[in-house]
Amino acid sequence: MAVTTPITTSPRSTGPAFGATVLGTPRVGPDRELKRATESYWAGAIDRTELERVAARLRSDMWAGLRAAGIDAIPVNTFSFYDQMLDTAALLGALPGRVAHIADDLDRYFAAARGTAQVAPLEMTKWFDTNYHYLVPEIAPHTAFRLDATSVLDDLDQALREGIAARPVLIGPVTFLALSKGVDGLSDPLTRLDDLVPLYRELLTHLHAAGAQWVQFDEPILVTDVSDETLDRAARLYRSLSEQQVRPSLLVATYFGDTGGALDRIAGAGVEAIAVDLVSGGLDAVTGSDALGDTLVVAGVVDGRNVWRTDLDRALARLEAVRAVAGSVAVSTSCSLLHVPYSLAAETGIDATLSSWLAFGDEKVAEVVTLATAVRDGAESIGAALSDSRAAAGQRSADPRVRNDTVRATVEAERRHRTRSTPATRRRVVQQQELGLPLLPTTTIGSYPQTTAIRVARADLRAGRIDGDEYTARMRAEIAEVVRLQEKLGLDVLVHGEPERNDMVQYFAEQLDGFFASERGWVQSYGTRCVRPPILYGDVARPDAMTVDWFRYAQSLSAKPVKGMLTGPVTILAWSFVRDDLPLADTADQVALAIRQETVDLEAAGARIVQVDEPALRELLPLRASERPRYLDWAVGAFQLATSGVADTTQIHTHLCYSEFGDVIGAIVDLDADVTSIEAARSHMEVLDDLESVGFDLGVGPGVYDIHSPRVPSVEEIVDSLGEALAVVPAERLWVNPDCGLKTRGTDEVVASLTNLVAAAKQVRAELS
Numbered sequence: 187m188a189v190t191t192p193i194t195t196s197p198r199s200t201g202p203a204f205g206a207t208v209l210g211t212p213r214v215g216p217d218r219e220l221k222r223a224t225e226s227y228w229a230g231a232i233d234r235t236e237l238e239r240v241a242a243r244l245r246s247d248m249w250a251g252l253r254a255a256g257i258d259a260i261p262v263n264t265f266s267f268y269d270q271m272l273d274t275a276a277l278l279g280a281l282p283g284r285v286a287h288i289a290d291d292l293d294r295y296f297a298a299a300r301g302t303a304q305v306a307p308l309e310m311t312k313w314f315d316t317n318y319h320y321l322v323p324e325i326a327p328h329t330a331f332r333l334d335a336t337s338v339l340d341d342l343d344q345a346l347r348e349g350i351a352a353r354p355v356l357i358g359p360v361t362f363l364a365l366s367k368g369v370d371g372l373s374d375p376l377t378r379l380d381d382l383v384p385l386y387r388e389l390l391t392h393l394h395a396a397g398a399q400w401v402q403f404d405e406p407i408l409v410t411d412v413s414d415e416t417l418d419r420a421a422r423l424y425r426s427l428s429e430q431q432v433r434p435s436l437l438v439a440t441y442f443g444d445t446g447g448a449l450d451r452i453a454g455a456g457v458e459a460i461a462v463d464l465v466s467g468g469l470d471a472v473t474g475s476d477a478l479g480d481t482l483v484v485a486g487v488v489d490g491r492n493v494w495r496t497d498l499d500r501a502l503a504r505l506e507a508v509r510a511v512a513g514s515v516a517v518s519t520s521c522s523l524l525h526v527p528y529s530l531a532a533e534t535g536i537d538a539t540l541s542s543w544l545a546f547g548d549e550k551v552a553e554v555v556t557l558a559t560a561v562r563d564g565a566e567s568i569g570a571a572l573s574d575s576r577a578a579a580g581q582r583s584a585d586p587r588v589r590n591d592t593v594r595a596t597v598e599a600e601r602r603h604r605t606r607s608t609p610a611t612r613r614r615v616v617q618q619q620e621l622g623l624p625l626l627p628t629t630t631i632g633s634y635p636q637t638t639a640i641r642v643a644r645a646d647l648r649a650g651r652i653d654g655d656e657y658t659a660r661m662r663a664e665i666a667e668v669v670r671l672q673e674k675l676g677l678d679v680l681v682h683g684e685p686e687r688n689d690m691v692q693y694f695a696e697q698l699d700g701f702f703a704s705e706r707g708w709v710q711s712y713g714t715r716c717v718r719p720p721i722l723y724g725d726v727a728r729p730d731a732m733t734v735d736w737f738r739y740a741q742s743l744s745a746k747p748v749k750g751m752l753t754g755p756v757t758i759l760a761w762s763f764v765r766d767d768l769p770l771a772d773t774a775d776q777v778a779l780a781i782r783q784e785t786v787d788l789e790a791a792g793a794r795i796v797q798v799d800e801p802a803l804r805e806l807l808p809l810r811a812s813e814r815p816r817y818l819d820w821a822v823g824a825f826q827l828a829t830s831g832v833a834d835t836t837q838i839h840t841h842l843c844y845s846e847f848g849d850v851i852g853a854i855v856d857l858d859a860d861v862t863s864i865e866a867a868r869s870h871m872e873v874l875d876d877l878e879s880v881g882f883d884l885g886v887g888p889g890v891y892d893i894h895s896p897r898v899p900s901v902e903e904i905v906d907s908l909g910e911a912l913a914v915v916p917a918e919r920l921w922v923n924p925d926c927g928l929k930t931r932g933t934d935e936v937v938a939s940l941t942n943l944v945a946a947a948k949q950v951r952a953e954l955s
């Protein structure tokens with residue numbers, strides 16, 4: 187791969203021009219080395235020195251790889267031991283006061299991330315519309331911001347010692363505060379933006395003195411519907427930073443959407459460079475701007491969050507359009523590569539044809555460099571790469587695995603089946619006759635602890651140490667154990683525990699046509715937890731039933747109803763790498779049809795209740811309000827298509843979690859699920875008020891305790907939660923369940939918590955009768 191030299195005219199300030207960069211990198215390690223080292227550190231198996239050695243090595247390898255590939259401006263400080271928002275809170279002296287007593291800075295940091303027996307962790311929530319979760323900093327009126335730049339400066343120092351053209355990356359102050367939570371009476375953390383200015387100015391001074399020539403401020407908040415007031419504040423802030431005499435050049439990075447009017451405001455504030463995401467949109471904002479004549483535009487033409495090979499012709503056309511209006515242009519990924527796996531080279535089970543359609547992290551880096559070469563030397567200089575790109579695109583669109591006319595015809599024929607014929611209130615009556623459940627029925631969300639024994643069985647199967655029969659026997663033993671436990675605890679509606687699922691999306695993707703499930707394509711979801719998003723490349727069909735045998739076995743062990751347990755179409759899409767050659771709404775209907783077939787098969791196998799989980803319903807909600815109604819329309823439609831194939835007597839449950847539901851409350855009603863279990867413990871049941879206020883009159887199970895914490899809730903606490911719920915929801919519609927599945931918890935905590943949950947339900951039932 188040709189190494190690029192600077193290709194552009196110099197921007198205003200001192201930083202050297204560059205032609206090829208990425209906005210950020212994965213950090214967990216190609217083989218999840220950081221995950222293993224961090225978890226070993228937590229377990230006391232390695233010390234801090236060893237953990238830091240692993241971290242330094244990962245950084246060093248990443249930078250060396252980027253440099254060798256031809257990237258001429260390398261982002262640093264994109265490493266994190268847990269999360270970049272938490273790092274920023276630490277940088278600004280804004281860790282919560284409740285961890286201040288912990289002397290060791292790393293342990294203090296981990297305490298804020300994970301909590302300890304004494305202190306609660308920070309809340310965690312979705313990073314924009316991705317499957318990455320960040321920790322939500324808490325900002326009070328009196329939070330005394332104080333700069334602690336040790337970590338950034340150490341990172342920079344390591345990079346410069348290794349001869350890296352390093353560009354430190356920081357979360358921009360506007361995004362940092364906009365995503366923080368106001369506490370102790372502070373309603374809007376952004377009102378404290380001016381208080382951060384001196385710290386960021388001081389930081390620029392330190393970074394400049396240490397040798398940084400560029401600094402990147404990540405401001406993805408600017409692609410959302412921010413108010414004019416926020417834009418004014420942002421422009422003032424960057425004006426104030428750019429007016430500083432001695433400093434590195436400033437790059438403000440926007441990504442995940444269209445910058446709209448924010449682009450001109452930030453360019454006009456005097457920063458030297460702006461990064462724009464030209465994959466999710468944004469070209470019109472750039473070409474329509476007359477404020478970029480002196481600005482280096484870092485053009486994100488290589489998709490940083492999906493895995494398709496870049497169409498080089500299309501990317502070059504975009505780069506040309508940018509070059510026509512910008513002072514200069516550099517080629518980049520659309521966002522950090524945090525959201526894609528490290529390298530296609532690690533995948534051994536993928537066929538060469540499919541592989542030729544894809545680009546993971548390493549391959550995207552190579553694409554950036556190729557495009558930068560074309561910008562510098564002309565398109566003819568990358569003739570071979572252009573031919574390859576065109577050949578792969580042609581081959582992909584003609585491949586028979588991509589298009590399945592039977593699937594398309596069936597979806598077309600079934601598409602109108604989106605409603606259950608009988609209204610929910612009448613269904614409730616027949617379902618109650620069928621199920622005969624007590625008032626306030628108790629249940630769980632589906633998964634029980636994924637024990638080491640379960641994971642080892644799966645690893646043994648993969649490695650050929652055991653065969654399929656032995657694996658089935660081990661999973662059945664787990665199911666039997668979980669059913670026995672639930673009978674003993676006295677739960678009313680049982681689950682099989684999901685031991686056979688490596689992941690609630692990947693498990694289904696592995697069995698559906700149209701998906702490729704990677705072996706090593708790990709992507710960080712939060713902290714040390716990773717997922718392997720499947721790649722959805724073709725029309726989706728269900729060759730065989732996916733869950734029926736496990737259900738049938740579980741139901742054979744108990745007279746109580748066992749829930750059939752499925753993942754819904756929206757969540758399957760949200761946690762996969764989706765097609766870029768078919769509208770998401772169409773793919774959603776294909777997945778929905780497969781799930782519909784499964785619900786019908788489960789019903790035929792004796793399931794009286796089928797749960798279709800949609801924890802990611804909120805996650806895919808577009809960042810711009812104007813695009814939301816269209817999304818909600820197809821998302822709700824897909825759920826309805828998936829769930830309306832069963833008889834009135836079959837009760838459909840759904841489960842929602844990981845989000846604030848305010849923006850999707852109407853959609854939850856429209857799902858028309860007979861029972862909705864929903865995360866509520868951390869928000870003190872507020873979601874129930876929201877639901878009832880829009881006329882929700884279906885069954886609801888607000889989570890009565892938070893499964894994200896190891897804490898065992900007392901009977902009294904759960905009774906109190908149920909009291910809060912009963913103030914809003916009539917007893918006939920109220921269910922009792924935890925917030926979410928129990929897969930990440932230990933068995934002892936689960937037994938103790940569910941014992942209390944059942945006792946609390948019984949106590950409240952007795953009070954009601």
Ligand SMILES: CN1c2c(nc(N)[nH]c2=O)NC[C@@H]1CNc1ccc(C(=O)N[C@@H](CCC(=O)N[C@@H](CCC(=O)N[C@@H](CCC(=O)O)C(=O)O)C(=O)O)C(=O)O)cc1
Nearest residue numbers: 317641644645687688689690691711714715716717761930
């Ligand atoms: C509910 N959540 C989910 C999201 N996205 C998903 N796709 N799935 C989800 O469930 N997004 C929102 C949240 C995020 N929450 C979590 C929670 C927990 C995890 C998690 O625990 N991840 C595991 C990996 C899970 C998995 O795939 N397990 C495999 C085994 C994988 C493995 O490590 N194998 C080893 C060999 C065996 C061994 O030694 O254990 C190997 O390959 O080296 C399985 O069970 O078969 C994690 O470890 O991070 C993720 C998101």
Ligand SMILES: N[C@@H](CCS)C(=O)O
Nearest residue numbers: 631632633799801927
């Ligand atoms: N049924 C799944 C839902 C998680 S959101 C579980 O229990 O893990």
Ligand SMILES: [Zn+2]
Nearest residue numbers: 801843926927
């Ligand atoms: Zn959940």
